[in-house]
Amino acid sequence: MLIASKMMKKTFLTVTPDMGVDELARLFARDHNTGAVVVDKKGRLLGVVTEGDLIAKEKNLHLPTVVSLFDSVIYLESTEHFKDGLQKMLASKVKDIYSKDPVTISPDTLLPDIASAMTESGVHFLPVMEDNRVSGVVGRREIIKALARQGNG
Numbered sequence: 001m002l003i004a005s006k007m008m009k010k011t012f013l014t015v016t017p018d019m020g021v022d023e024l025a026r027l028f029a030r031d032h033n034t035g036a037v038v039v040d041k042k043g044r045l046l047g048v049v050t051e052g053d054l055i056a057k058e059k060n061l062h063l064p065t066v067v068s069l070f071d072s073v074i075y076l077e078s079t080e081h082f083k084d085g086l087q088k089m090l091a092s093k094v095k096d097i098y099s100k101d102p103v104t105i106s107p108d109t110l111l112p113d114i115a116s117a118m119t120e121s122g123v124h125f126l127p128v129m130e131d132n133r134v135s136g137v138v139g140r141r142e143i144i145k146a147l148a149r150q151g152n153g
Helices: 021-031 051-057 079-089 111-121 140-151
Strands: 035-039 045-050 066-069 072-075 125-130 133-139
Touching (some): 021 035, 035 133
């Protein structure tokens, strides 16, 4: 059975929250990365930032739907969702777009559990934690490569 330590990418991109999103995009493009681990000055995991976060920064902003009733305004959608979207659209730093409290796995996590974590949480980039440090990352690409190797015996 495949486990995270056998398929994880041991060399991965690490960034800080203060890195500019333009620089992050250049690093993703140059090195063909789909995600990066966001760490503090001591190297502790803060979150992850992915291509999806960069793309979401560029999407159209939808204004919340409101209803006016008796001189009152009633929001039919969450204003928090609008604020989050606006913040990401105006983002200039990684700290404005990265996902905090990421889903993580351990080196001995089995492939079915990795697949479940990805599909159930809607993420495709998982830091592998060992002794409270990131020792690797598993993304969709690593899973596909591992399955291809396994099929070739």
